[in-house]
Amino acid sequence: MDLKNSVLKKVLPKHIAIIMDGNGRWAKQKGMLRAFGHENGTKSVKQTVEACAELGVENLTLYAFSTENWNRPKLEVQTLMKLLVSSLKKEIKTLQENNIKLSAIGSLNTLPKKVYKELFEVIESTAQNTRMTLTLALSYGSREEILNTVKEISIKVKNNIISAENIDESIINEHLYTQNLPDVDLLIRTSGEQRISNFLLWQIAYAELYFTSVLWPDFTKQHLYEAIIEYQKRERRFGKTSEQLS
Ligand code: IPE
Numbered sequence: 001m002d003l004k005n006s007v008l009k010k011v012l013p014k015h016i017a018i019i020m021d022g023n024g025r026w027a028k029q030k031g032m033l034r035a036f037g038h039e040n041g042t043k044s045v046k047q048t049v050e051a052c053a054e055l056g057v058e059n060l061t062l063y064a065f066s067t068e069n070w071n072r073p074k075l076e077v078q079t080l081m082k083l084l085v086s087s088l089k090k091e092i093k094t095l096q097e098n099n100i101k102l103s104a105i106g107s108l109n110t111l112p113k114k115v116y117k118e119l120f121e122v123i124e125s126t127a128q129n130t131r132m133t134l135t136l137a138l139s140y141g142s143r144e145e146i147l148n149t150v151k152e153i154s155i156k157v158k159n160n161i162i163s164a165e166n167i168d169e170s171i172i173n174e175h176l177y178t179q180n181l182p183d184v185d186l187l188i189r190t191s192g193e194q195r196i197s198n199f200l201l202w203q204i205a206y207a208e209l210y211f212t213s214v215l216w217p218d219f220t221k222q223h224l225y226e227a228i229i230e231y232q233k234r235e236r237r238f239g240k241t242s243e244q245l246s
């Protein structure tokens, strides 16, 4: 059976977020250095981006580097940053051809200059694209994001721009890095770990969670279709009863 066609028969998630995990273990299993895993992980990124665009998924958010990942060995951080620059350079063409808009969330000003510059070149040159928004979470931490939001709103309250009584969920949404994105419908994590690791805590409040033991460099379009099919089987009740929904 063609998995892609099955996926297209039902309602698609509007926003898929992925914790791309398992590069290091994948490399270790092969007796290689962790960097080899990261390099091969970029192939899965390409596959996933293409698959989502082809299906018609409107938003894809990929966790590429967390605030906690800065604590990894210096050499590994350097490798990841270099890989980011080379991937951006290489994939700008794919993004243009597929009409994909690139965006980024995180404390982007902490990224090395080279990464920042390349990132914003691609963001600017794809800004008019409309088929799908691909958001990279880079130096991203959800608690930091929420903390910044609280600070920004507090300053606005202090300066009488917002009144405290009027703070609601939409005001919080507008101050998060993800301000232009809808809530996450489907969160996928590869590598068998079943945790969130400081990713989109506010935005996944009602997301369907999907964990797979597949290591990220082995993740293909078919695995993505399987995850979406599983999502499509679930009943999203949002607190209501099953009877209310039918
Ligand atoms: C995910 O793979 C990539 C990043 C976190 C940057 P890991 O590097 O975490 O791989 P494992 O979890 O050690 O196998």
Ligand code: IPE
Residues within 6 Å of the ligand: 019, 020, 021, 022, 063, 064, 065, 066, 069, 193, 195, 197
């Ligand atoms: C989460 O993976 C971050 C990314 C995928 C970028 P980690 O491998 O860093 O998470 P932990 O340490 O296992 O929670």
Ligand code: MG
Residues within 6 Å of the ligand: 021, 022, 023
């Ligand atoms: Mg990991």
